[in-house]
Amino acid sequence: MAECVCSSIRKAARAVTELYDGILKPSGLRVTQFALLAVLASAGSTTITRLGQILVIDRTTMTRNLKPLVNQGLITIEAGQDQRTRVVTLTPSGREALAKALPLWEKAQTRVVEGLGRQRWRTLLADLSAVIALARLE
Amino acid sequence: MAECVCSSIRKAARAVTELYDGILKPSGLRVTQFALLAVLASAGSTTITRLGQILVIDRTTMTRNLKPLVNQGLITIEAGQDQRTRVVTLTPSGREALAKALPLWEKAQTRVVEGLGRQRWRTLLADLSAVIALARLE
DNA sequence: CAGCGATAGGTGCATATACTCCTAATATGA
DNA sequence: TCATATTAGGAGTATATGCACCTATCGCTG
Numbered sequence: 373m374a375e376c377v378c379s380s381i382r383k384a385a386r387a388v389t390e391l392y393d394g395i396l397k398p399s400g401l402r403v404t405q406f407a408l409l410a411v412l413a414s415a416g417s418t419t420i421t422r423l424g425q426i427l428v429i430d431r432t433t434m435t436r437n438l439k440p441l442v443n444q445g446l447i448t449i450e451a452g453q454d455q456r457t458r459v460v461t462l463t464p465s466g467r468e469a470l471a472k473a474l475p476l477w478e479k480a481q482t483r484v485v486e487g488l489g490r491q492r493w494r495t496l497l498a499d500l501s502a503v504i505a506l507a508r509l510e
Numbered sequence: 511m512a513e514c515v516c517s518s519i520r521k522a523a524r525a526v527t528e529l530y531d532g533i534l535k536p537s538g539l540r541v542t543q544f545a546l547l548a549v550l551a552s553a554g555s556t557t558i559t560r561l562g563q564i565l566v567i568d569r570t571t572m573t574r575n576l577k578p579l580v581n582q583g584l585i586t587i588e589a590g591q592d593q594r595t596r597v598v599t600l601t602p603s604g605r606e607a608l609a610k611a612l613p614l615w616e617k618a619q620t621r622v623v624e625g626l627g628r629q630r631w632r633t634l635l636a637d638l639s640a641v642i643a644l645a646r647l648e
Numbered sequence: 649c650a651g652c653g654a655t656a657g658g659t660g661c662a663t664a665t666a667c668t669c670c671t672a673a674t675a676t677g678a
Numbered sequence: 679t680c681a682t683a684t685t686a687g688g689a690g691t692a693t694a695t696g697c698a699c700c701t702a703t704c705g706c707t708g
Contacts, residue, residue, distance in 0.1 A: 375635060376615070377622045378523075378530040379545040383566045384638040385516075385523040386695075387645040392516040393696085404664070407517040421686060428521045430666050435688065437664065456673045456686040477514070484515045487644040492637055497513060499626070499634045500522040506625040507525035524665075531666085542694070559656060568696045573658065575694065594656040594703045655704075664695070675684070 395480040399473035405441060406477060409470045417461040419452060428504060533618040537611035543579060544615060547608045555599040557590060566642060
């Protein structure tokens with residue numbers, strides 16, 4: 373099953389997560405949490421469902437992933453205009469944590485990109501996007 | 511953070527896992543479990559640590575991932591010659607479950623491979639291998 | 649052969665992931 | 679406008695993931 377797309381991607385995800393998490397460790401953030409904060413920083417306050425759509429994470433998983441960040445005071449969750457929605461907002465403390473983690477992320481990222489070569493890295497990102505689009509059809 | 515290698519791979523892993531799990535559903539196996547059984551079928555009985563090395567999964571995670579498969583009677587775990595080790599073996603029932611899941615896996619796999627194109631698929635697998643090797647240096 | 653480092657594995661803990669089923673609020677349309 | 683479908687979210691359950699720390703066994707070496 374060496375050619376299984378899914379297993380290969382999952383395997384790579386585990387390997388690369390371990391690398392990033394290890395390097396990010398001093399920041400106190402995991403790569404999942406870092407990515408979440410980064411999305412909030414760039415997209416601004418948004419609902420839980422919207423965050424899930426952006427990150428390709430199930431709605432209910434998002435709810436749970438947000439919890440440790442709330443506990444650490446990095447984000448807040450409040451009711452939106454639409455009373456059904458809950459709006460997630462980056463706190464100053466969250467913005468600070470993100471800024472502190474950024475150079476560590478860059479370190480991990482550089483290691484992979486340089487090891488892989490820029491061209492190959494670009495190809496990989498494009499291929500992964502294609503896979504995501506494919507998987508999410510219908 | 512759209513260019514984050516780690517986030518992109520994780521995102522793709524989620525998307526593609528959902529696809530495979532959905533298609534594999536009638537077999538009662540998840541893609542993680544399918545991959546595990548497939549490794550056992552091709553490599554034969556092995557220890558927990560060895561399985562983890564093959565699948566790039568932490569030793570302790572392996573222990574837990576094996577549990578539902580034992581409960582379903584698809585594998586057995588027994589002490590090895592070396593009394594420290596525990597040897598995992600595919601049962602006839604496990605072999606059967608794997609065989610039943612295979613055509614479903616092929617369906618999911620075909621969909622991704624054809625959607626992506628053979629060439630691009632090959633490139634992706636090679637790039638993912640490179641990423642794994644990179645991440646696991648040192 | 650006694651002791652010690654290395655190896656195999658397990659447990660506790662925390663996070664990550666998603667499905668099913670549930671409630672509440674909104675939007676829609678007869 | 680009221681009934682209904684849709685949408686946003688949460689809770690229960692089960693699996694997936696790995697780190698820190700623990701025990702038991704093995705192999706090696708003085």
